[in-house]
Amino acid sequence: MIRSNRIPSVLFDAMERGALVITANARAARVLHQAYAATQQSQGYQAWTTPSVQDWQSWTADLWRQAFYTYPDLPLLLDTQQERVLWKRIQQREAVAVVSPDSLAHLSQQAYALLSRYCAHDQRRQPWTTLDSEHFRSWAAAFDAECSRRGWASSSRCDELLASLVEEGRIPAPAELLCTGFDRLLPSQQRLLDALHARGTLLGDLDSETPPGSRTLICANELREEITACATWCREQLASDPSLRIGILVPDLKSVQPAIDRIFRSILTPRDTSILAAASRPPYEFSLGSPLASVPVVRAALLLLKWLTTPLPEEEATWLLLSGFLATSEGEALTLAALDARWRDTGALSPELPLETARRKLSSAAPAVAQRLLQTLRLVQERPRRWSEWTELAPQLLEAAGWPGHRTPDSAQYQAQQRLDHLFDQLAALDFDASQTTFRDFVRTLTAQASETIFSLESYDAPIQVMGAMEASGQRFDILWFLGIDDQAWPLRGRAHPLLPAALQRKHNMPHASPQQDWELAHAVTLRIAASAPVCVFSYSRQAASGESRCSPLLSSLVATEPKPATAFLQQPRSASAVSLETIPDDSGVLTWPQQRTAGGSEVLKRQAACPFQAFAMGRLHTAVLNRTERGLTAAERGKLLHQALEQLWSAGFTTRDQLINATATGSLASLLQSAVAAIFAPYSREAAGDNWMLTYLEGEQQRLITLLGHWLAIEAQRGPFTVEHVEKRLDNIDISGLRLNLRADRVDRLPEGGHFLIDYKTSLVTSNAWQGERPDEPQLPVYALFGGIDDLQGVLFAQLRANACKFEGLIAAETNAHFAALPKDIAKIGDIYGDTGPEAWESALLNLAADFLHGEAAVNPLHGAKTCRYCALPGLCRVAELQALTEEDNDDDEG
Ligand code: SF4
Incomplete structure (x- = not known):
């Protein structure tokens, strides 16, 4: 193996004789220091003089600092934030219609810095051709005027100002200086080097060696x-x-x-x-x-401060509560997590959560957290203050709320907290013009700055x-x-x-x-x-x-x-030093399901068919999906309300087709619909009392449901005669080859000539094909039909209730085929004959699915691939993405 000399000999010799070495960036300077030390050690030395190696920015900043303390007439160099504030103020003064002052200030600051680095400020003397550049030219003139009036300067002009000081002999020139690692020197840098050279500095060029390799x-x-x-x-x-x-x-x-x-x-x-x-x-x-604002401990601090000024969106409030950065003990962290889950389940979490509301909700289950939040809220004040006052108060607010939590910070967290402290110091420097700001603006600026600040962990080489x-x-x-x-x-x-x-x-x-x-x-x-x-x-x-x-x-x-x-x-063979692989058989097995325990409803088989892992995780590991909060009703709630309304209508309103026809003819149907729907919406309306938006929304939902049900009942009235024998019929302890389920059939209709139809309401698009195959998409009706103990079943039907897409779809026995004769074919989609198709084919599929669940079959095997996963909340648990990546790799290898 060819080993490089990590320091070229010319550079090493220069460092030994005390030349000043300037690198293009701080990382290169650090690496050069380490390489120098390693070379000295390899030569047997235990002590040596530290070489003069600095990156350009640190070197010029040091030079300026020394000059600034020596010569009181020098301007104060503004830091990035101070300069941004000044640009923003100028633009707000000059340009009435600036849409995004923050971004425009950022762009202007960049443009000004480019002119500084490329020594092109003199180009601003002539007018420019485009409107935007002309605006900038006038802002830059205002910026210069303000700087000159207040004794400030942009830090982008540091090289140019230093060059003038060197030319005037106000700062000493080093005897020898070498620049290394610069792909190209900027004109402002070249100007400073030329000035030094003119005052006697010997300049070296190290980058001309190009060793062959x-x-x-x-x-x-x-x-x-x-x-x-x-x-x-x-x-x-x-x-x-x-x-x-x-x-x-x-x-x-x-x-x-x-x-x-x-x-x-x-x-x-x-x-x-x-x-x-x-x-x-x-x-x-x-x-x-990565941006400092994205480091968890800093993100928690920023969210907490933001929460003191405005309600947090649900995801951010939840993230903060679950992050552990507000909990002073492990127990408190678990309590906060449990509360968050409960709020979701009970619908108590709204899309936006004010801190005061969260504090009230926490007061009984997590009183210590609530008390800390109350203390924090009391510390915040509305009136504008100086930036340094806010930067002193912000850490107090965080501490009062319990941040950064009970965990001992690891090195990464410690470094991030240190960087946040430094950011506070930088914001305190915005006092430079004695301005004041509100707490809200302070938090907004802090967050923007943390997003712009790139945070790197210390290198461990x-x-x-x-x-x-x-x-x-x-x-x-x-x-x-x-x-x-x-x-x-x-x-x-x-x-x-x-x-x-x-x-x-x-x-x-x-x-x-x-x-x-x-x-x-x-x-x-x-x-x-x-x-x-x-x-x-x-x-x-x-x-x-x-x-x-x-x-x-x-x-x-x-x-x-x-x-x-x-x-x-x-295809390279692994090197001899690589460890050899050991094969360990996995014979741990999975406990079979205890037969006396009920596994739930038919959902179990639906999940087992959709993806065995999904059924295993939810049925056996009791993995539960956190409810997401949505403004208004969820799809599941809308479906439940529709079921409840139909249950009321077909039990309290009427029970036969003829009674339905009569209610329609006498005009009583409308009032029956109104009262059934009003009754099932009553708890929602009570919950929303005082929330005008929600009450209006619920009113609209009621009207929508009434229209849909009216349309549906008009279809039902065109069927042959029937009597509704059961609504929401419970079928408990159904046994499918050892798998016990509790079922609930939406409706069982009795026909006058004998026999029953089993009906399942659906608000999604359905097709009876979903009952077919070894892994049926919708096994619910086949389960009821085969194991529900319903006498003399003559048909199984989906009742699809959707606006403009209502229909019956399913299978009925040949003897009953006149029942839907009055309805058009697209509204009564009756497929094969029930009895010829159905029970036998369904049985083996259902028994296999039940057996798979009982034996703990948990393969990550989504029935329709990504389409199945799209509606599943478990990809983080099953890690299907990694499995797919592996499968792709296998395929690639095969192809290769
Ligand atoms: S995300 Fe896909 S693979 Fe994972 S459990 Fe759900 S359906 Fe199965």
Whole structure:
């Protein structure tokens, strides 16, 4: 294995003689410090002088700080937040019709910074051609005027201001300075370096060395295969030499980070895919962090503060209660979780939950939590205050509410809390102009800032470093893999800035100003990457997200050979050091269902047919779905109300077809409908007392149901004569080959010539095909028909009650076929003859399903694939997505 010298000798010598070394980013500076220390140790030293290595931003900030304390006439450099506030204020003053001042302030700040970095502020002297850029030009003039009046400056002008101070001899020039890892120096940076050079600084250039090395090109069929090949390669390399430092570079890390994490974890640390595995550090780490606002402990803090100002949507309130960050003990956490479930089940959770309402609801079951929330609410004040006052109060509010909870923070949580504290400090600096703000605005700004702040955990120097191509500047690796470099992804493409004239951006070579500019930068980065390790693998996929792709033409000068297939890496034998697999038979078995226990209703068999795991989880593990809160009635509630209304009508109103016809003829049907529907809606109306929206909605639902029932009863009146013998008939302790069920038949009609029809109301679209097959979609009616003990059954029928789609559908015996003769065929869809089709075919399917449930058959096997899963709430439990991913992999292997 070729090992790189992680510090080029020229650089090492410069560090030894005390030259100032400037890197493009903080990560590169840290890595350089570590490599220097490792080299000193390898040479037998135990102590050495710390080299002067800093990233550009820290170096210039330090220079400015020193100058600022020495020369009182210097302006105060505004930080990002302070500058944003100023831009927003200027725009609100200048532009009457700004729709989103926050976004526009952000854009203006970016545009101004571009002009600073590309030394192009003088271009603002002439008018610009587009309306947007002209607006920006006038805001920038106002910004400058305000800064000059108040003694402020944008921090984007730091390089330029420092260059002037160097030129004036007000800050000393270092004897020797070397820049390393810069793909391209910005004009403002170049200006500062020129000023230093003019004052005698010796400038060095380290990036001209391009050591020759091994370069391989790999082609995969698609991204998953490419990442899998890369992970397999990493595993083999580390198995042969665990001390390697491996770089995995990607043009746009953000878009592929989740896929890389999933595949690397499964290949490099397969034990960690278990949800029971203790958290461990994988052998790879990402350079890219995530928004601070999305880190759980910070999200909880932000939601709690937001809750003090406005009701929280149900999902956010629930997340907060279940997060554990408001519970001061394990018991309290469990109580809050149980309460949340109960509120859902009883419909007590509304789509939006004010904190005061939550506090009242909590007062009996979780009085300590309620008391803390009350204390917190009392601390908040309405009147505007200075930003620093709010940043002092916010931690007190969080603490009063019990945040961050009872758990001892792990390192990640601790670091996130520290970062939040730092954010409070940054917001306190908004006092710079002595302005005041409301608590609501403070929370909104804090949340926006936390969303913009990228939070990265401290590096633990994992052997595999995964980073974006641009972030890897100044770093050296023993080996590296640059993946995803197809012709669509590399060079990176982007849009020119919308507030600056396109011609100006092209003239100054600003980012994405032209395809040529993107090409040149990507070319420089590609060369730099190729020079940063003695062994480089480049790869791309033929199938990109946006269609077919080819290798990026930027590689043509670097890799002359034909690409190798990624499958060559996948088929590599595992290294000798890899552990051998052991086979452990799983003979734990599943306890059979106790025969004396009732398993519920016919739903059990419906679930067993739809997906055995679903039946197992809900029937045996008692997995319950948390009710979602919806404004208004749920589909299940609407179905229940329809059943109740029909039960009332066919028991209290009339019981025969002729009585129905008579009620229609005498006009009493309308009042029967009205009173039946009003009676079943009464509890809902009582519950909604005082809620005008809900009462109006319920009124509309009642009218809708009355219309639907009126339409349905007109169809019933056209049937042959019948008497309703049972409504909602209970059939308890039905035994299906040892499986005991309690059933409830919607309706049993008796015919005058003898025999019965079994009827099941449905509000969804149904078809009698749903009774067929080994795994019937709707086994309910076949169960009643075969095991319900109904005498002389002459037909089984769905009664589909839907607006504009009412119908009977099912099977009836040949002797009764005149019964529906008066109804059109699309309203009485009578299929095969009951007796010829039905009972026998259904029986074996139902017995098999019952036996499967009793024996604990729990395969994750959805009947209609994704369609079945779409209406199931258990994908998080059965992990069907992972199973499907595995199946796809198997298929791919087969095809391959
Ligand atoms: S999500 Fe799909 S596979 Fe999982 S239990 Fe439900 S139906 Fe079965």
